[in-house]
Amino acid sequence: MINIIQRLEFEDVFPEEEEKEILFYLKKISRETLLKSIGFFNTNNLPNFDNFFSNQEIAKDIHDRVVVYSKKNGIKNKPETVSKHASLKLSELILSNRKELLEDNENSSIDEDEKNLFKVFLIINREINKNQNLGSISDSDFEKLVDLSMIFSFPLSDLAIFENDDL
Numbered sequence: 001m002i003n004i005i006q007r008l009e010f011e012d013v014f015p016e017e018e019e020k021e022i023l024f025y026l027k028k029i030s031r032e033t034l035l036k037s038i039g040f041f042n043t044n045n046l047p048n049f050d051n052f053f054s055n056q057e058i059a060k061d062i063h064d065r066v067v068v069y070s071k072k073n074g075i076k077n078k079p080e081t082v083s084k085h086a087s088l089k090l091s092e093l094i095l096s097n098r099k100e101l102l103e104d105n106e107n108s109s110i111d112e113d114e115k116n117l118f119k120v121f122l123i124i125n126r127e128i129n130k131n132q133n134l135g136s137i138s139d140s141d142f143e144k145l146v147d148l149s150m151i152f153s154f155p156l157s158d159l160a161i162f163e164n165d166d167l
Contacts, residue, residue, distance in 0.1 A: 006079040007086075007125040008049060012069045013062065014119070022123045023100070025116040026093060031105040033113040034094050041087035049081045052118055055111045062118070086124045093120075
């Protein structure tokens with residue numbers, strides 16, 4: 001079964017704010033938070049917009065913004081902020097810019113760290129969404145998409161058969 005997920009983007013949550021380069025926000029995050037995020041966001045049970053922040057005021061503000069966006073755009077399912085793909089991209093960005101982000105970093109505000117990390121995920125989501133744009137699919141392309149979805153499900157079915165080998 002194909003599951004479509006709405007990934008939140010920067011302009012969805014912060015429409016009044018001008019989006020900056022991703023490194024701008026990463027530079028504002030403390031060294032400790034960057035290092036912890038590499039492991040934390042590459043686990044199961046990833047946080048979402050409603051449980052991302054430890055400061056309840058910021059959490060409520062973000063939640064309210066997402067609710068307004070969802071109602072305005074008719075989104076019924078809960079949008080996603082952190083995905084496995086976005087987590088891996090974040091790790092790649094941190095490690096590929098290690099000197100700039102980790103070695104000369106003096107930031108220390110956890111609230112600002114969380115807010116900037118959230119913005120980084122929103123920018124990454126925009127890039128992922130742009131690369132996975134399915135908006136202009138013709139009928140012949142739709143058949144190819146169905147074929148691909150079936151092909152992608154084969155490894156999962158192999159795992160299911162392997163795990164139930166006592167049948």
